[in-house]
Amino acid sequence: MEGHACPHEDILETMRKLLVAAALAGCALSPLTAYADAPGQSPAEKADPAAREISADQIEATVQFLADDLLQGRDTGSEYYDIAAAYVASRYRAMGLTPGVDGKWMQDITFRKASPAESTLAIVQDGKAKELELKTDFITGASFTDQLIDMSAPMVFVGQGIHSPENGIDDYAGLDVKGKVVVVVSGAPKGVPGDVAATLSRGKTKVASDMGAVGMISIRSKSAMESLPFEKLVGYIEGHAEKWVAPDGTVVVDAPNLKFSTYLSPEAAADLVDSSGHDLSALLDAYESEEEDAVRPTGFVIPGEVKVKAVSEWEEVTSANVVAVLPGSDPQLADQYVVMSAHLDHVGNHLWEAGEDEDGEPKDTIYNGALDNAAGVATMLEVARVIAENPTAPRRPILFVALTGEEKGLLGSEYMAKYWVREDGEPVGVVNFDMPVLLYDMDDVVGFGAENSTMGETLAAAGAATGIGVTPDFLPDENLFVRSDHYSFVKEGVPALFLMSGVENGGKEAFTNFLKTDYHGPGDDLSQPLNWESARKFALLNYEIVKLTANADARPMWYEGNYFGDKFDPEGPRAPAPAEAAE
Incomplete structure (x- = not known):
């Protein structure tokens, strides 16, 4: 039973599953084979062999590892978070990425x-x-x-x-x-x-x-x-x-x-x-x-x-952001970093809630965080893998970061935004992955921050290329734009985009029901009916966004007259606001 001690055989079986999941997640697919002959490919997949490499199996394997009970909910500052961080660093290394912090993978933070x-x-x-x-x-x-x-x-x-x-x-x-x-x-x-x-x-x-x-x-x-x-x-x-x-x-x-x-x-x-x-x-x-x-x-x-x-x-504890870099190919853009971020932490094991449920069974006290945010980290790692294995390097360098302390108030991202880890450049745009609700057949997304900068135009182009629609915010009262890690960079003046799964095919009902029942609860675990094909499509769209951002002639820019640009980056470059944004 989750949240409680299990017999010796169960521990061995769980460890075996973890090792299999880790091995699968760490193995690269053979170049240009996945989905090569799949019917109904999007224009992006037809035009880009790397896009066809995005694998639902890889994402599933990563989530299975990070959301397993043995990681005890990955609480910031815990040894279980440290295991997850070491795992992410090993994945970076297997991809051939470069350590992002003075030759190290970890940006250590004291909390x-x-x-x-x-x-x-x-x-x-x-x-x-x-x-x-x-x-x-x-x-x-x-x-x-x-x-x-x-x-x-x-x-x-x-x-x-x-x-x-x-x-x-x-x-x-x-x-x-x-x-x-x-x-x-x-x-x-x-x-x-x-x-x-x-x-x-x-x-x-x-x-x-x-x-x-x-x-x-x-x-x-x-x-x-x-x-x-x-x-x-x-x-x-x-x-x-x-x-x-x-x-x-x-x-x-x-x-x-x-x-x-x-x-x-x-x-x-x-x-x-x-x-x-x-x-x-x-x-x-x-x-x-x-x-x-x-x-x-x-x-x-x-x-x-x-x-x-x-x-x-x-009391003081230490936890780390896990950071890797893929160098760009254009010397003129070498100091313009595109950031891919996803928080690795969740809220741990609530042992104080132990006891029996209404049926007399032991309560599950482990808050696994399968969707929040093992799924986001898995998306980031899969996008990083196909970008890193692509023989054509992006023009701009890309910084990949699995963040700590998001559940404590966006702390890991706030620290990184204020104490940027690269002396050779600055962040120019952020694509953030947080809690895709993979419980249905996803056909559209909500792009938080899209109306603020040219990253919204990039999202529209990526959506057209992948066949994935873009839907307005359907939960405006939740104020989700300010509740995830990209916002720490926005406060430092960096345009950012944060995607959430959308409303089509029952998406609105799935999302609102998840918020009511399993969000920040023990039900956000591997027992949910997770839709891995939706995970692949979500990763495909984000891959296209990151690729377009990294290869564009111009860096992302705030729109003229935008509140966030004017408040946090008043002297930065501007792009003319689209007609609908200017109204």
């Missing part, structure tokens, strides 16, 4: 685990202190910069805490928050495009810090409470969190002035805001309005002070 050990919070008004109850009234996350926080400060309500002049929104207008604690409603303004709204929402702690605030009290919006009640939020925050440690030994945080951040329960939040003479429910209703002429509430001072004491415990 600090911070856990809240003790937290107290009181609201002091009119000389009286009201003590709030931990996990019932509030929950405070751990600090990565201070193991002991003991402070008091006045409070200011700043609405949703958005400062975005380019969108005509400034919730801080007329407010002095220096040395104070800001009280913020979660979420972002309605009517702002989803990807932009998600960026604004994620950036509000940095904005508060830049404005001089010393702490943040968050109040959940009504829609946020519906999707994630306070009781469940407590479960997420009371555990440890992680950040990477910079080479100089410091932990880099986006909001260094914020000494603490806490969430209030709906009842505690209502008491706090009501004490200022305002009605919290009415304020929250205003933020839910989608009317174009809706008036955003203005900020105000909340009487009294908040008194906080918080203790954090720290």
